[in-house]
Structure formats: structure tokens, C-alpha cells
Amino acid sequence: MALIEARGLTKKFRQAVKEPGLVGSLKHFFTRQYRDKLAVDHIDLTVEAGESVAYLGPNGAGKSTTIKMLTGILVPTSGGLVVNGLVPHEKRQQNARNIGVVFGQRTQLWWDIPVIESFNLARDMYEIPVKRYKENLAQFTEILGLDEFMNLPAGKISLGQRMRADLCMALLHDPRTLYLDEPTIGLDIAVKDSIRRFVRSLVVERGTTVMLTTHDLGDIEDICKRIVIIDNGRIIHDGDLAKLKDTYARDRVIHFQLVRPPESIEPICAGLPACELTADGMRLSVRFDRFEFAAGEIAAAVMRHVEVEDFHIDEPEVEDLIRRVYLGQLSLESTDDSAAAAAPSPVEA
């Protein structure tokens, strides 16, 4: 049985609606009006033990709401959810023992007491055997470099230090599943790197299942194999990263640096049907479908007409791809669709 099984998982919120201005406020004071919002709308999600899943979506898409249901913090409006054999909101405390949670936007550490004392509290809260606690603490302290601020209160350390301490705190009780909600938000590159490396090692060495929400695509490429994209409360893509690129990032762009401005790009265009050419002074860019043309063909076709000094190829950026998905320029309907696109679909009789 899968570690996480969600079927038709739904969460509806009631939002108060208020007309603008004083009159609106007054009206709201006497007659409250509400509107239902479907934050998570019948999603199906299966995660196997040991998987590392990136859970993406624009702001307000329903990511955090899903995570909060998986962790038992929020009660679903409808649908079925079983995590590690438990219904999280019914067995919240038991479920909490199996999971580690890191919210990038808020800390789990006690603000006013030294970091080490927060860890000791975690030991008591999760009833971690002393020996195991010491081993884990020693290991995490070394990898994450916690020594220098172990005796400072969480309120006095930097954001990067706090995130590392938070990660340690979430992992001391050997959770099977780690939920990371925007773990690298606001961090510098070096800290981001060390955190990603650390999480990657958890997946590989400890077999921890990781579920990550982020807006930072570096997090995904370093940590996750699988990408689930949610928008307006619905899952619009579920599949692995490589396939996502193959299926939807078919376009490549070659940029040429020319020796002199071309007199006309018409003849080049004629030689490259279905490609998009843009010329700007000494620069010329060609966007092409990499399944239609090889990069070499494009280069050869261009060089027949103009003298080229230098050129480079843009790799498809996951970021760009996902931006297009968010903007609705790409519709990733479901995994069925992407499978159909990858394999030539049989002609219907």
C-alpha cells in the first residue's frame, strides 16, 4: 500500500465577503455574507514510500492546504485520505510521530530559548530514546553546522541558521515522511545549496519520503524526481521531471551573433519553415521544434546566407515551462495526455 493515498480530497473554505468602503463595512457588520472557496478540489494523489515529490503551483493554488490536510492540521471537507495507514486528522497525534514538518515561513523553534533547548523539548515531545536522540543530534549538528549557534535563542540567529536548525528539529525523531513547505524561501545560494544537498541525502540514505512545495525550481531539480502541479485546487500535471521537459519543452532557441547585419532575413525564413526568426541588428534568433529539426540543420541553414561569428543554444528552463503552465499558455491536462504525446497515438478507425 502506498504511503500517501488521497482520493477526491477536497477542502472548502468559507470566506467573508465585504463590499468596499464604510457602507460596505457597516453592511458587513449587520449582515455577514460568505462565499465558498474550493481551495482543494477533488484531488487524487498517490505517493509511494521513498519518493521525493515536488508539489508546485502558483500562490493560492492549494498547495499548503493539501499539505495541512496530509499532516492532519486541517480536516478535509470531503474525500478519502490515508497516510501511512492512518487518517491524519483522526489520529493527528499518532500521525505527527511519523512526520517531520518544516514551514519556511515560520519556525518550530522556541523564539526565546537556546536552540539546543528546543531540540531537547523535541526529544521529550516525540519521546525519542536518548541514545537515538544523541546520535541524530550529533549527525545533524555536523552536517548542518549547527554548533556555532546551538546556544543562541532562535530569535537571535539568522534566517539561514534558523532554517538549518528547523530542519534538524523536524528530523530528530526519524520521521518517515518529511513535508517541506517553501524551505528555501529568502535564503542565500550557499544555504540553499547545503539544504538541498542535505535533503537529497535523506532521500538517498535514510529512504525518507519527501514532499516539497516551493517556488524555487532549483529545489525541484536538486531534490525531486516527480512533479505534481496544482492550480485552482486541481492537479494539472503529475509526472516525472524529464518527461515534462520532453513533452512540453520541445522548443529550443539558437542565438547567432553575426559579423554584419543581414540585408534581409527572408531567404533564411524560406529555408526554415515552421521556425520563428527574430533579427535585431547583429543578432539573429531562431526558435525551432527540436523534434522537427536538429540544431545542426538550423545552423547550416543560417550560415548559408549570413556569416556567423558565434552562436549558442538555450536549454529549456523548467522555470519558463512552469511559468507558461501557470499562465495557462500550456495545458497539461493529465498524465494520460502526456503519455499520448510521447507515443504516437494510434489512428482511430
Next chain:
Amino acid sequence: MGRYRKYVSIARTSLEITFVYRAGFVLNMLGTIFYVVAMFYLWQTIFLGSSNALGGFTWPEMKAYLLVSFLLNSLMTWFAEWNMSMDIKEGRVATDLARPMDFQASRMATAFGPVPFEFFSALVVGAIVATVFGGIALPADPLHLVVFLFSAFLATLIKFGLVYCVSMTAFWTTGIDGIMVGRVAIQNIFSGALIPLVFFPDWLRAIAAVLPFQGMISTPALTYLGKMDGPTTALMICVQAVWAVGLILLGRLVWRGAVRAVTINGG
């Protein structure tokens, strides 16, 4: 013990944090001292105007009543309520919920952690005030003192039960500050903190009798002074216990409703 160790640790941490906010604690204490001294002078004037006991209180008894009231008010300061409601308002409860702990129990541990320290500090301050003013009535019977301590414990439980329920309203309203101020105002009147209930007109006393507040100041103060006979004392302590348990159970009910119906703020 094993299962409860986590709550003991939470309580200890909460006490430790009280020491961090030393200035806040001292200022809060100063505020209550100022208040108790003002009450002393106010009542002194009232008692000087009459030669006899008022409402069955002699002046030394009244002084003892005011000090006991001060002591009980020092336990579990408004910080507990403020922190709890802010945690709800700003969505920090999400982290609490991701932990293998009973929410109410952990909040109770947090609220009770500083109580021994608050009790001790108030005792010291009370002793100083008592020395300065002199002539404070002591319990006539050591048994009164024992019963008083038990009653004071129940009073603190009632306070927690009430504070917890009030904090829960932060799930529904953003105007928690007003609700907290309202709670303190009503409590000060109906608990007997400002004026012993015996001075109330009958109809007001009848209202006070059916509310939980009298168990917070009046009942323990009267047990200290031995103002009630045996059966009445037993009855009043039972009433306290019922309110304590009732409010704590009500808090659990409200909590259950809150997490089901309401979103947790922040992302």
C-alpha cells in the same frame, strides 16, 4: 510519568521564558502592586467612616481579602491569553498541531509553568505590603489555609478554562483584544476582585452566583478568612470543581469545532 513528561518539559520551558521577559514580568507586578495599594487606601477611607464591621468584614479581614485577591490575580497573567490568541490569529497553531501533543494539555502546561514563580513573587510582595500596613487577619484555623490552597488551585483551573475558551474566539474574530478586555472587566466585577460579593445588591449577587467568576476570587478568599461554615465551604468548592471541569471540557468542544470549521491562517 512517561506520557506526561512532555507536558512537564513544556511547563518548564514556559517558566524559563518568563525569566527572559523579566522587565515585562516586573512591570506587570508593579501594576498589580499599585492597584492593590490603591484599593487599600480606598477601603481604608470607607472603613474609617464607620466604627463597625462592614458587610461582616472587619478592617483587618478586608485587608486580608484584598491581599488574597491580589495573590490570585497575579497567577496566570494575561500573557497566557494574549500568546494563545495571537498564536491562533497568526496561524502559529499549525506548528502545534503538527506535534504529537494534545493542544489543550500543552497550552495548560504553558499557562501553568510560570504559576509557581508568580505565586512566590506575589507572596513576597504581599508580605511586604502586609508589613507596611500591618494588622492583616490570618486564618483562624490552619485547616482554613489548607482548604484555601486547594480552592486557589481550583480558581486557577477555572481561570485557565475561561482563558482557553476566550482565546479560541480568535479563530472566528480578529477583534480578540476587545473580547479579552471585556473578559477582564466582567471577571473583575463578578469574581469579587473589586468589591466582595456580599456588598452587591441581591439581584446582582444572584447573577454572580450562577457565573463561574466567583470561584476565581471570592470563594478562595472566603475560605482563607473562614467566612463560610463547613457545609457551605464544601458546597462552594464543589461548585468551583464543577466549573473548572466544565470550562475545560467546553474548551475541548470549542476547539474541536474550531479546527473543523475554520481555516488556519497564513498560507
